Amino acid sequence: DAGVTQSPTHLIKTRGQQVTLRCSPKSGHDTVSWYQQALGQGPQFIFQYYEEEERQRGNFPDRFSGHQFPNYSSELNVNALLLGDSALYLCASSSPGLAGAYEQYFGPGTRLTVT
Amino acid sequence: DAKTTQPTSMDCAEGRAANLPCNHSTISGNEYVYWYRQIHSQGPQYIIHGLKNNETNEMASLIITEDRKSSTLILPHATLRDTAVYYCIVRVAVSGSARQLTFGSGTQLTVLP
Numbered sequence: 182d183a184g185v186t187q188s189p190t191h192l193i194k195t196r197g198q199q200v201t202l203r204c205s206p207k208s209g210h211d212t213v214s215w216y217q218q219a220l221g222q223g224p225q226f227i228f229q230y231y232e233e234e235e236r237q238r239g240n241f242p243d244r245f246s247g248h249q250f251p252n253y254s255s256e257l258n259v260n261a262l263l264l265g266d267s268a269l270y271l272c273a274s275s276s277p278g279l280a281g282a283y284e285q286y287f288g289p290g291t292r293l294t295v296t
Numbered sequence: 297d298a299k300t301t302q303p304t305s306m307d308c309a310e311g312r313a314a315n316l317p318c319n320h321s322t323i324s325g326n327e328y329v330y331w332y333r334q335i336h337s338q339g340p341q342y343i344i345h346g347l348k349n350n351e352t353n354e355m356a357s358l359i360i361t362e363d364r365k366s367s368t369l370i371l372p373h374a375t376l377r378d379t380a381v382y383y384c385i386v387r388v389a390v391s392g393s394a395r396q397l398t399f400g401s402g403t404q405l406t407v408l409p
Contacts, residue, residue, distance in 0.1 A: 185339070214396055223383060223399030224340065237396050271339050283328070283389055285397065287339030
């Protein structure tokens with residue numbers, strides 16, 4: 182059983198460009214959350230998708246948007262990239278019901294570098 | 297969600313128990329204590345969670361004080377592979393949406409040979 186997978190592993194973009202990151206949740210999981218982790222800091226919550234809708238959002242600008250597909254996979258889009266968007270982007274999934282509230286499974290992340 | 301306070305860093309000798317403290321003095325009655333860890337360049341990994349009682353699983357033990365204002369994560373026999381940043385998180389358990397985790401800076405545990 183594959184865990185949470187993310188693609189690509191690494192990405193280099195230029196300021197002003199747009200980027201799309203992808204996440205496939207663990208089998209049986211229906212909720213996907215995205216986090217940004219700057220170097221030396223803890224992950225910061227971006228937003229969460231459940232039933233193909235954005236349910237919760239952290240303190241991130243509208244340049245950050247996402248989507249969840251019927252198969253529960255998800256995309257994170259960032260427009261007009263800034264140097265400060267350079268970070269590790271983590272995807273986490275959890276299972277339906279209350280059990281999913283206890284444990285989230287994280288993917289290995291996508292390292293985004295903006296030059 | 298209640299805030300947590302953890303030491304910035306700790307060392308532990310290999311094979312000894314690692315005891316990682318966490319203060320959460322403003323915890324509410326329905327908030328759980330969760331522990332995650334993040335090994336360098338990997339995604340965070342769930343370790344354990346608890347509400348009131350002490351908990352144990354194959355990875356660790358969680359000791360929560362009676363007033364629930366602090367807790368300790370115990371790795372009974374630390375190995376070099378346990379070197380990681382350990383995050384203590386306090387939040388309610390919600391079914392469906394609203395499952396985001398609020399990470400602080402965590403404790404960098406270094407297991408020494």
